[in-house]
Amino acid sequence: MARLVLKFGGTSVGDIARIRKVARLVKSQRDEGHEIAVVVSAMSGETNKLVAMAREMAAVPNLREYDAIISTGEQVTVGLLALALQEIGVAAQSFLGWQIPLRTDAQHSNAWIEEVAGEKLSALMQKGTVPVIAGFQGIGPDGSVTTLGRGGSDTTAVAVAAAVKADQCDIYTDVEGVFTTDPRIVETARKLDKISYEEMLELASQGAKVLQTRSVEIAMRYRVRVQVLSSFKSERGTFVVDEGEIMDAKNVSGLAYSKDDAKIQVVGIPHQTGAAAAIFGPLTEANINVDMIVQNVGDSGKANIAFTVPKVDMERSVKILRERQATIGFSDASSDPNVVKVSVVGLGMRNHAGVAQTMFQTLSAKGINIQVISTSEIKISVLIAAEYLELALRALHSAYGLDAEAKAAAA
């Protein structure tokens, strides 16, 4: 017997028939003797409809009212799923964010969870009643409804799992688990059995869309075992766990990519103290998030700096720099949106040299130029021209032995 939190996304609860299917799945888990709580999203399409109505009323809506409106989708789903469970003989009770309460900060439409009261939920679970919890929503410090941002229901599920000290949090979704890389691009991508919190966090923040970054952070902080699995196939998914559980840490566990960045290049900067500050200071003030940075000194003794910003901030960044061209004294600033960031992630990198070298050699052999590099303890990211994305992913996937293993497993 285990204590489980199950989370179902919008597609899994998209209509009455699917909600009934989810109810049967919950019942089968409960009938195996588990204590269950469920977290659900709004029926697919509902939140978008509510967002459209709010934006029709006000192009830049007050976010307190916006949250009150867009949180109603989940309220409908929890009521319907509780009814569906009761219809098949499973005691169930719906919970809205404020009823738990799930307390957040005051950042409407992008709130952070501060505290989840687990007592009421635990007590119900213990006596066999299934709490059916509205994902994505909470209650702010002033008693208003808050929402957690895109993918917030994953975060709700993991935070609830931490609060009720669940043995596991199962995230049911429309993919079968976490893959070595995007299977739509690399045919030989395979589903991972296990991945560490740290790796999952790097993959999520580098563009793998299977779990929201914040949900992984909470899982890591509270050591919540998370399983990502398909609500349409009854197969084991991928477990996101403590690295101690991963015996044979691979050099590289997976590859991620992101098309959300653009490159800014500033050339001919006088090589003097404070030049970098003069460039990045105004961007920070304008709330523009600079990610990868490379600086080098050219033949002329002047420096060039290349860096990435979110694509949506590209034109604004160039404008800000050009306005300060005279002060900073650079000769030109240009931008390029046709870039993509490719990242290799793996715990084993810490102990194995040569991961970066393999990356550089593989890309070089395919004639792919690396424009910017950045690294962390368990991740190496490179910025390359967008047109090389698929070629780079496939070559790296082979070079790190990720698809070779898939063949071995199938043999």
Add this chain to the structure above:
Amino acid sequence: MARLVLKFGGTSVGDIARIRKVARLVKSQRDEGHEIAVVVSAMSGETNKLVAMAREMAAVPNLREYDAIISTGEQVTVGLLALALQEIGVAAQSFLGWQIPLRTDAQHSNAWIEEVAGEKLSALMQKGTVPVIAGFQGIGPDGSVTTLGRGGSDTTAVAVAAAVKADQCDIYTDVEGVFTTDPRIVETARKLDKISYEEMLELASQGAKVLQTRSVEIAMRYRVRVQVLSSFKSERGTFVVDEGEIMDAKNVSGLAYSKDDAKIQVVGIPHQTGAAAAIFGPLTEANINVDMIVQNVGDSGKANIAFTVPKVDMERSVKILRERQATIGFSDASSDPNVVKVSVVGLGMRNHAGVAQTMFQTLSAKGINIQVISTSEIKISVLIAAEYLELALRALHSAYGLDAEAKAAAA
């Protein structure tokens, strides 16, 4: 400057354009210097859609979950109206039942209001912010969402008006006010300027659908001045007020009718003590509400009893009686759904004889047979064959001088 609570029904907030119109109306009232709170229903059709989904999931849904689902319609409207007000420069903040809080008993889907906290609302109104309050919903003793039943938003509005000590509660609706009778039947029906709580209560409970009975009860208990008026015409409506405000109490203020009752006739009852108890006891036990009753002794020395029950309970009532025919000893029990109850209501009845006599004579002159009669201090109701409804209403409307006054007013 006055403190006002304005209530808008589902038709008045049926789409984005209409919500914008409501916002302009609220602004115009605020610009006149009034302190305003607004109560709104769900956009028309929304609650029915939610009810249909809940009933598709469970034919007899758990009412706690049912309430959680069907209360979301109002939540969307309050958010949208708050946004609409902000867009035209009016400070506004939405309130759900639990945020006020508006406390009710535990009777889900038909809850009674127990207490409305006026402090937060009053404080906002005082500083010029418009609270936009979700009608129809409250919070039960266990912290779950409750709903107040059909027309519950009227009740919310009046209860909020009492809680914030409003000078007036304006109920905007799709009719222009309270009429002497149904203008769809009697062309000469006219809008009343004022009507007392007691009269309104009798009219509402006798089938006039302009205000929910409970809302009138609360208005009467807390002496809330209520105005019923059209949200589509900018005209004075009907004021529902303390009878002290009504100087020239008419003998009869209005006529109401109800098609919701059926007649049950039990004949040949042994004239002995306890016969009435033997008949009505089992019906009361079965939760069937008996309304009008008439008993008479026939030539044979046996008694006949006729009474009314809600039409939906008619067949069940007859079945219950027939099962006990031997015990009670009556000779036959029959039922008739083709009846209608017509009521005349007026404060002046207390002091003026002849109101009943006028009714009986008028109906008799038209050849209409009165099957059952019941009276209260300010009301006389008669049960007649349904086919005479229009004829009876028109004749009584004239007989009590209700339409003659309308002509005088127009002259």
